[in-house]
Amino acid sequence: MFVILPHNYIKMTTQQLTQQIQQKKSFLCIGLDVDLNKIPKHLLDLEDPIFEFNRAIIDATHDLTVSYKPNTAFYEAYGIKGWMSLQKTIEYINSTYPDIFTIADAKRGDIGNTSSMYAKAFFEDLNFDSVTVAPYMGKDSVEPFLDFENKHTIMLALTSNEGAFDFQTLNVSDPSGSGGKELYKQVLETSKTWKNSENLMYVVGATKAEYFTEIRKIVPNSFLLVPGVGAQGGSLSEVCKYGMNQNIGLLINSSRAIIYASNGTDFAEKARIEVLKMQQEMAAILNTVQ
Amino acid sequence: MFVILPHNYIKMTTQQLTQQIQQKKSFLCIGLDVDLNKIPKHLLDLEDPIFEFNRAIIDATHDLTVSYKPNTAFYEAYGIKGWMSLQKTIEYINSTYPDIFTIADAKRGDIGNTSSMYAKAFFEDLNFDSVTVAPYMGKDSVEPFLDFENKHTIMLALTSNEGAFDFQTLNVSDPSGSGGKELYKQVLETSKTWKNSENLMYVVGATKAEYFTEIRKIVPNSFLLVPGVGAQGGSLSEVCKYGMNQNIGLLINSSRAIIYASNGTDFAEKARIEVLKMQQEMAAILNTVQ
Numbered sequence: 001m002f003v004i005l006p007h008n009y010i011k012m013t014t015q016q017l018t019q020q021i022q023q024k025k026s027f028l029c030i031g032l033d034v035d036l037n038k039i040p041k042h043l044l045d046l047e048d049p050i051f052e053f054n055r056a057i058i059d060a061t062h063d064l065t066v067s068y069k070p071n072t073a074f075y076e077a078y079g080i081k082g083w084m085s086l087q088k089t090i091e092y093i094n095s096t097y098p099d100i101f102t103i104a105d106a107k108r109g110d111i112g113n114t115s116s117m118y119a120k121a122f123f124e125d126l127n128f129d130s131v132t133v134a135p136y137m138g139k140d141s142v143e144p145f146l147d148f149e150n151k152h153t154i155m156l157a158l159t160s161n162e163g164a165f166d167f168q169t170l171n172v173s174d175p176s177g178s179g180g181k182e183l184y185k186q187v188l189e190t191s192k193t194w195k196n197s198e199n200l201m202y203v204v205g206a207t208k209a210e211y212f213t214e215i216r217k218i219v220p221n222s223f224l225l226v227p228g229v230g231a232q233g234g235s236l237s238e239v240c241k242y243g244m245n246q247n248i249g250l251l252i253n254s255s256r257a258i259i260y261a262s263n264g265t266d267f268a269e270k271a272r273i274e275v276l277k278m279q280q281e282m283a284a285i286l287n288t289v290q
Numbered sequence: 291m292f293v294i295l296p297h298n299y300i301k302m303t304t305q306q307l308t309q310q311i312q313q314k315k316s317f318l319c320i321g322l323d324v325d326l327n328k329i330p331k332h333l334l335d336l337e338d339p340i341f342e343f344n345r346a347i348i349d350a351t352h353d354l355t356v357s358y359k360p361n362t363a364f365y366e367a368y369g370i371k372g373w374m375s376l377q378k379t380i381e382y383i384n385s386t387y388p389d390i391f392t393i394a395d396a397k398r399g400d401i402g403n404t405s406s407m408y409a410k411a412f413f414e415d416l417n418f419d420s421v422t423v424a425p426y427m428g429k430d431s432v433e434p435f436l437d438f439e440n441k442h443t444i445m446l447a448l449t450s451n452e453g454a455f456d457f458q459t460l461n462v463s464d465p466s467g468s469g470g471k472e473l474y475k476q477v478l479e480t481s482k483t484w485k486n487s488e489n490l491m492y493v494v495g496a497t498k499a500e501y502f503t504e505i506r507k508i509v510p511n512s513f514l515l516v517p518g519v520g521a522q523g524g525s526l527s528e529v530c531k532y533g534m535n536q537n538i539g540l541l542i543n544s545s546r547a548i549i550y551a552s553n554g555t556d557f558a559e560k561a562r563i564e565v566l567k568m569q570q571e572m573a574a575i576l577n578t579v580q
Contacts, residue, residue, distance in 0.1 A: 159401070166425075
């Protein structure tokens with residue numbers, strides 16, 4: 001039923017991602033934001049509780065999701081041990097479920113030679129398919145990531161947090177001084193002029209689905225990684241109505257609602273139940289558009 | 291001659307930083323951006339070449355500088371081994387030269403609960419005095435860092451790279467719709483309204499010294515971390531003329547010009563010679579303003 005990809009497969013094109021979505025009838029991304037204070041107590045005696053937690057979640061949900069997204073902050077907080085858990089997690093996904101699209105949610109960005117080092121860290125050393133980046137430092141802070149063929153760079157455009165309205169939605173004049181548009185739109189437009197911009201995807205929060213109409217005018221073909229559905233109040237059907245394109249073009253992230261569905265020994269089972277609910281909603285939506 | 295701080299001293303107030311500057315007659319920050327392709331070949335046979343390189347540089351320069359700033363990208367690029375080098379480096383500085391102000395140049399920023407994890411990573415696990423953050427996600431992405439008493443959060447305002455002009459200098463209307471100012475100025479102004487904003491410092495590139503006049507109108511008392519002097523064309527005396535305040539208020543960063551002054555066995559000696567030149571320039575400037 002699923003396409004079995006070769007074991008050493010580590011690069012995924014957007015076409016292959018769309019194909020995975022259509023096969024699994026799911027465009028779900030599961031955020032692996034693992035906090036030792038929140039995972040079931042029985043795991044804490046194991047040598048690597050974070051990895052064991054992730055492995056159980058992944059084994060229980062991999063057929064219903066197309067993507068996993070560890071947020072690097074949750075690993076860095078535990079220092080070297082955390083970094084080892086991250087490495088084991090990505091290696092486990094790449095070797096066991098190579099058809100999964102992996103995202104390092106790292107929100108990096110620095111001057112050129114430094115961004116090259118970050119790109120090397122996530123694309124080469126850890127072998128993620130994609131990494132999230134921040135746009136504030138502009139072109140030369142993002143292009144080093146775009147240099148990597150068949151890797152994907154997911155840039156913050158409009159985030160789902162309260163602070164999104166501090167700067168992202170401010171009205172800016174374009175460089176010629178004319179017009180006026182919200183900063184996140186300028187970020188989207190400017191990024192399209194960068195070298196290898198076809199390797200860009202964007203983070204767009206689900207808090208106001210109507211934003212997607214405007215965003216799709218600027219980036220009709222790009223994949224959008226969408227946090228904020230569910231817990232933060234965004235509606236899946238609204239996001240799909242305004243944000244979906246002919247290649248689906250959406251990855252809907254959910255983290256805490258899935259991975260902390262239970263803090264007992266049944267945590268993975270309960271996670272699967274939550275994932276199944278979302279996948280069924282997604283399948284229903286996909287059936288209406290195809 | 292120098293104040294000997296207790297061995298377990300790990301927090302530095304801005305007053306103590308100014309005191310260190312006045313004692314050492316230096317407001318230099320040395321960037322430890324260590325690339326295995328650029329360090330002397332004889333170090334590569336050692337178990338931890340990056341740490342050995344850092345230790346030699348630090349031992350040779352600690353009396354002429356007030357701060358070291360490892361850029362996390364250069365450590366992450368080497369995975370777990372790199373993270374271990376970073377940890378050994380910060381532990382070495384904290385235990386051997388506790389009067390040094392340490393900066394994790396990480397440019398982090400995420401939604402609230404995630405930024406808390408980053409703050410924990412750099413302030414608690416690694417025990418840095420400060421960390422650099424990106425402003426794009428706004429208030430709730432930065433405030434978790436500011437929560438840490440006597441730790442410092444250094445936010446990107448105006449960077450020294452070419453891409454700084456993509457977004458940072460765009461003209462924005464303030465939230466009321468009136469006026470118009472460059473985005474980096476809005477970032478500075480808005481950040482002053484955040485909780486514990488007294489723990490903020492800012493990254494301001496040296497590429498155009500006149501910017502400092504405007505920036506000092508907004509943040510007269512804050513410390514500014516200044517990249518871009520020397521190699522990138524900024525002038526030390528110009529930056530000081532427009533950017534220095536009554537507490538000095540400047541940390542001038544230099545990295546490659548110092549740490550790669552030689553790639554032979556004399557690399558630490560040659561680094562010291564470069565540092566001494568800069569420190570003497572700084573001492574001369576400090577003598578004229580005091």
